[in-house]
Amino acid sequence: MDSLSSNYHFMYKKILFFLCFSQLAWASFSQNLPPGAASYANEGNEPLEFRTGMPNTKGSSPNVSAFRRIEDAGVDMFNGISTLKLPLYRLSGEQMQFDVGLSYYGGGVRMNEIAGWTGLSWTLDGEYQISRIVNDLPDEWYNTASSSYMSGAYRDKGYLYTAKQQLDHNNWTSPGFLGLESFDIHLLSNVATMDKFIFDSEPDEFRFALPNGVSGSFYRDHRANPNDLNGWKVKSKSNLVLEITHELHVVEYNTNNLYEIELDKWSGGSTCKIPTLFTKFIIGTPDGYRYVFGGVETALEVSRGILKFPNPSDPKIKTEAQYTVNSWKLSKIIAPSGEEVNFAYSRDKIQFQRSKELINAVKQGTNQWSTPSLEVNASITYPVYLSVIETKKQKLIFKRSQAIEKWYLALVDSGCNMSTLGPSANNNNFSFLVLRDDQQHCQYAYNYLWDSQNNFEGNLPNYNQQLDSVILFDKLSNQYVDGFKLVQRANPNHRRTLDRIFKFNFTDSKIQDNYEFTYNNIEGLPNLEAWNRDYWGFEQDGNAEPVTGCGILYELRSTTGNFAIKGLLNTIKNPLGGITEIQYEANVYSKQIKVNTTNGSVNVANNVNGNAVGPGARVKKIIQKDYLGAPDTYKEYFYTSNYPVGTNSSGLLNFDNIAIDAITGNCGNSSSTLANYSTLNQNQFTKQFKGGIINYSEVTERNADGSYTVFNYTNAENPEYRDEFAAGYGSYNVLNSSNLNFRLSSKDLDRGKMKTIRQYSSNNRLVKKTENIYQDDPLRVSDYIKSISILTLGSISSYYCLGQAEPGLGNHRAWAYKNYTYKNPLIKSIQTDYFESGPDIVSETEYGYDPYGNIASTKSKDSDGNTIVKTTKYNSHPDYDMVTSNNTASGIRKLKYQYGIKNFPVETMFSSQKPPVSGVDQPPYYLSAQLNTVNINRPMPEKKYLLRAANGLIEGTPSNTNGFFSSKISTSGTFQMDSRYVLEEEIIDFTTGNALALPKPVSVTNRQGGNYTLTWDHSGFYASSKTANVTVAEIAYSGFDGTYSGNNAVFKNGWNFNEANVQTGISFTGQRSLQAVPVSSGTAANAFITTGNVIIGKPYKISFWARSVIGNLYLANGTSATVLSLKKTGKDGWQYYEAEFIPNGTVGLVYASSGIIPINAQIDELMLLPMNAQMESYSYNTGTGNITSVNTGNGNVLLYEYDGLGRLLTVRDDAGNILKNHSYKLQNN
Template sequence: MNRFIIAAFVAASCLVYRASAQEVNTNPVELPSATVWEFVKYNNAAANLYTGTVCIEIPVYTYEDSDFTIPVSLGYSSNGFKPNIQAPAAGHEWSLNAGGTVTRIVRGLPDEERNLSTFGFMETHNDSTLTGVGQLDGFTTGWDNDGIEAVSPTLFYAPYGWDNTSMLFDMEPDIFYFNFLGYSGKFQLGYDGAVHFYDTNTKDSEFALEIPRYDLNEITIVTGDGFRYTFGTGLAREFSGKTGTSWKLSEITAPNGRKVTFEYTRSARQYDSAATLTYQFFNNYAPSTMNYSFRGNYLIGPEKMAEIDIDAKPTRPKLSSPIFVSALDRIVFDNGSAIDFYYKTLPYNESGEGTILTILPKLDRIVVSNSDGEAVRTCALSYSFPPAEESNKIPFLSEIELSGEGVFSMEYDYDETTIFPKHGTFKIDHWGYYNNSSATYESFYAKTVQDDYLHESIGTSVRNPNGEYSRIGMLKSITYPTGGRTDFEYEPHDYSAYVTCEYPVFIPYLQNTVGRKAAPAGGMRIKSIKDYSSSDTTSPAYSREYSYLDSEGYSSGNLAPMPRYGLSYTRSTPPNENISVFLGSYNDLLPSDGTHIGYSRVVETLPEGSNEYRFISYRDCPDGKVTNMEYTNINNYLYDVTCNRNLSGTDARNAIMALMSPTISMESKRGKLLSKRSFDKNGDMVASQTTSYESYTYAYESLDKIWNLQSLYIGATRVATVIGDIRPVSVSTRISGVTETENYSYDSFRNLKTVVKDGKTSRFLYVQDLDDIEAFDDMVSASYWNSFRSTATARTMKRLNMVNLPLQEEIYDKNGILSIRRYNYGYRNASDTSLVVVKSIESYDQTSERWETVSHFDYDSLGNLVEATDPDGVSTVYIWGHGGLHLVAAVGNATIEQVEDA
């Protein structure tokens, strides 16, 4: 195995190569560019056997000094071929991983929308006087597409206290996704200045957000160590029309003021790929003043659709507004070093099925230069194309040549006869994977069928998955500069249970397939990985085979909800209008809460034995519905309905509420490792690891998404109890008959508070805990920290968001304290109060029963430690070179004055 590829398992649950493509089931207004999508798809979540997705990462270069670590790599991730996604800058399914990005799903109006009568959610976020809920009214946003008027499905509200009730306020905060340099997660704006970070890969509470008051031209995220990451400056923002679709990392600022700058160029105008989502509610009966017509919310662009009808079909897929794409041009470091990115136009162009398709330049070279302008690392990329004359000329990354290393060569699943369809094809399954069906625009839009008990099925086969075609174009092998090779084999996803929301409970639950027979799902999963040495390219030197069955022999796959298409029902009371509900699946171009399928049990077979992995699945962590939601006037419009089976009373109300109320998705909480058991060739268990989890919940008051049918009122706010995270509380490891257990607890900020192992407890205190110091009253130094939190240093640390730094670590057993380690912070010196540093470290050891202090820490202007004195009064001097960026020497038993005089 070449050193550039992640080893066979990264942690217990990770596949050979890291990351997984994500599926989506939501309603974006604008889509990100292909390059941004590929970056987010690759980086948004670690790949693991739970999703069966393989991911490859080839490091190009890592810049590192005393403050910054900036990696640049090329990554591959794929679940199968999706023909309506254009190849990004590094070729089909490859991403350039450099810097980071923030992107979003627009819900209703963009948050920053602001004019005389309509306001995005930022207005409510900024103005604390906008409280309470008034009348909800449907609102036509004024979008226009070839004369077709567009209707937003969102409801808007006029809060109490406003005399002008014609002023309409978006009640849906957009969902923002971020991924940069090892950090990932989501955030939303809240009421009265609140910001909610969630689903992060560290601690939700360590992040702080800074944005302009009434626009989103720039977004700054501050991490718990005080580093500031700014997105969207200048050309680092991609947008469609006036709506920002993504913000790319443009600057990093360290606490000492040092900066790294990311420069961009405007590379092209990319048009959205033809998508296949319809996700709106419509009322076919409406007064003449309510001119509801269907534009598709930027996702479907029918050229003409005169009436809303469940059987209406668009005449052609149509692209929406263009996205102005930014390409990373250069990374500049303050010591004069730089990383440059060069692009080129390829000899062949991708084409669209009756659509406009902008050709995106592809990455040609990466050049790393030192402060003297000399190249110290180069990376050259080459591309290949499907040879069949009728095929769409999709660019595949065929070679990566790294200076000083050699060439990586890739082969993909296609040959001289393989025909890749053009963008905008209807020949895709429910999840956007290619199925080469006979679908046309007349047959593409499926229809959800219900039986007398409202059990749902899809009444067409043209959207069924087909693994023979969804596998084309996937990576088959990679050959390393050493001559070794890795081959990949895939198989279609399948499942024996699926999520549904049907009669009689109308809340999400897991339903087994008939006889628990395995049913196919869209996309592919890894079946085997085989490594070959340079000396023997025919017999694998090592192999891994994967099985996705539960302990009873059934598929362990759980499928997310099947899409609903064209669900309709008719009110049983006058005026007996027909109510049409459009929901659906589409080409997932945005990140989401998770994949469309997950596996609760996977067995990995190795030459020396096997490993069994079990993961948190839907059965362990199901989705839920919001609580405390009350509608008034619902009876006037929705109460009595007929839908094959006549419903009334509670059944009717629950059915409508199930359609109108979104679920609380717990997908991001699933996929965590529950257990790993290792067996030898004879089937005897030789090791095991089991993890127990707990979840913390919080109540979040929101008005979220409610759909409008003419007129509807809400009588109370929605209070949703949300699982904020699932955290390990116990890990038991058994090796050679010996079991060791570690138990964990957390504070109110999700910081690790205690670790208990072998009868000893380690307890931790952080700067963030100064807000909740009472929780640590039993600690030896509680009174000390109560005093410290009121000092100017503590206030500065909180202001700079340096909240994730340690204050104290202590270890104790049943007999009392064994040791304490305390960090004392202060300003670098009296004249520089902008830079907070560790001034001393105090240690207590129970054996000697005394405190010892490493103190007299001196720092240079960049915050580098230049001298420290140990408890015996002996000093060590640290010498920094290259402009203070790298430690070059440490001189013991000397002072800074002695070193300077030497």
């Protein structure tokens, strides 16, 4: 039922701290990403389109980039990155809950990083999405250009259409095949002889994170047919098996059925129409939950590139200018029961991203280097923002506004050839940047650019949004409850940061959870697009702008640590006045990856000069300062090997590259050389090395008392965990011996796992050690997706290779590599406790898994050497996969085939096995077991059985029928289980449910005597009473707090009354009461409320509270009526009535008054139950979920009062007397 990703958090030690808001617990459903995902270079600055050398300009919004960054970086000590989590809300549904909060990433601020809507380096937990990294063409690409040379087989096609045909064979790595594949580009000069156009050979990477903490990527399976909706493979460090399906919109050539997206409402023009795209993804998990991404156009984030004026006949117009969807927002979570959490989004104004690179510094033959061009790589995104998260009970509403922040400087002529900006005569005028027209005819971005020409003088406008507040709305009471205000920096000269957050409410003026944040030298962060950056986009030494002429062979800066901590979160002031301080330092490494293209190997080399500074920052110390003057507490981190005496960093630089890409054999001329330098080219290397930039094999966490813990991680020092050299290489018009470029098959799935944890006392004595062993089966590497990366190296000017229509497209290389998708879970953990006197204690635990990644068995040894085994059989076990013929068997089987559940534990068994005797294994003895069955009509547990065998039961066999028999569905379809099971607990029946609420348990029986009955109110969301030792047909209760018309009549819970008489605002408990309209005669026939939920002749008790009684209240019993007497007086004029009687028919209440002016009475807390039963009832504030009263019967009621922030203030008795007071001393209150 549980996976190791959620069950064994010690595997991933994280530098993680929580600032918890009062009465808001951090929940297990919060986003908790495992470490080791890929870490890339500048987001929004994707690598070259490898076929043509053109920039891939399909960008992403700052929100998506910020989200990717949390995904990319292993937020743990393996990468030295701290994270801060601020929980905001746990949104409640019926059975579902959804957590929303904020997360901070502390790994360093990149030069070109634009703040998302929650502020620089902050992300919103609760805003989940699938984000795509496009490799080559978009996978679903199907070119629809209206040109004669693009018909039938001669269309550009994405991996979805081409993978099986191109790659599902054994010679996909052969040089001959790859040489032909690398020639598969634009061959327009000889259309008649070409075999194909562009066939995509690299699957896109679709990254995801789910609210249950599971994250990873998925790829299109090269073995899948194009029409296979399930043809996806998942790469994740979670051991759970996920199911991916998609919906696709695609039109054939010259059809008009295009997918329409309204991009925004500000810039005019028609709706954008896209010919081909994935419109929806659904991720299913073994617990039966389905996560829907996209599905509606407002949940799709669209992007495209900005290019110069095109040649209308240029076929690349379709490839480069195509609108693509690179982010699918989470739109719905569906539980197996059918309950949903829904997400709504709204599209806002366009977002621009821009970067400057030097490209095409070319040396051809013996010629001098050509002057590089200053390439302005711009992209546009039509962002969508989360506006509402909605459950059955609550809404969370997100408010935003226009951001004010540092933005791109206007482009100026720096003496460079701005080749992609338009006519060279106007190369410093950004208004000449236009969008290529295409089949979609979308003019939105075009209009924005003209707006920029008129109003922004060569610069792009900034329409980025910021999140201002998050507001909770209660649907049951139809009221706003409270909210959080986010205060962000509004300074056009600074990056935008989150500076403060506090909670407000709609009842009083009090605020809570007032947190304030400060940052390291946020004012000193450079301008966007500054040149003094390293390969990964971090600030380094050097000029911010290139020298005149762009600088021949202009170099990216080498890494220093001078700027590593700039812009990072420094202090957090909490509501009590204490301060958390985070200290950082630059990353340092002593080893790095080295790729040898001669022998095709990946190695680890020690730095010649020892430790070297690496990109980005790592956390050094976290200090907690108490505002009352108590001593500081802290944790300090050391990233060295062999602490405390070692000085060498345990860091390994996960990167290698070539500065200049050079080949020989240009256009088939063996004496011709061609070399190309580009700053953008380096992204092809930063993209390959996944799993973090600097990875630390050993990290020590030291406490203030001098004790410390040493953590060791799997890393590339182990050859088994290193990336693999390309599986194959081929080329066309290139001498193989001259190639120094490379591609790798990443094995980052193996790295970043916890190897050992060693705990030491302050005097360096080893106290405890934990060792973890993973499933490193050599055969695991047979699980992969095939990919071929193709690179064309451009040549100078109008130089053509034979048979080519475009200059410099005759030098092609192709690498075959693998995207691994294997699983390598924890299979064994060894814990050793060390003592100063006495023997050490060693304990081992082994783990086994079922095909869906659920833990199926654990094995450990007791002090006598016996093996203790816990075995779990889930509903997906083969023993239950049979045609069924009874309700119990059908209920279990339906979990998988109707509800998608594969992890319900049907049977859990505990056994003990003695050590072998004379080398002979001893049989296991079953000591205890638990068996659970399921209701046939709903995915809910129904019965729980227990089996206990003090002396153990040997496993049953045909010859030993007295042994233990595990449960199964027989060949005849009936459910079979061991006859010694004893029924422990059973849900006898459920409510009928309605359109809003699911069925709820009503009567529960327990073998230990804990039988009870529940009633429900508030549309079935809250239990209103609990009564022991009765059935639901014997009682009636109402606090009159709900609505009772239509399907909600079932929540009258045995009483019959006119729901129109329920009054809001006057009540003894809760929010409502029942009005009793007076009659002139106190006869049973005049009862205003009645019930038949009684057993004739059995002693009963009726009780209630009443107010404004002018006359008499009567108990109607059958045809008779008896005056009721007052028992006690409570608060605000309410009076308590109680009577004991033996029913002889329908029971009810009558209110008779002889007053001249009839005055309605109010009735509340009406209980009817047998004398031998005990009832307790509850009232709620549905907005906060707080209980506002508990009625224990006999006139004893406790009343709970809260302030506007939901904090308990006062506890009173039924008379209004104060029993307990609470006060709060927080900032600003």
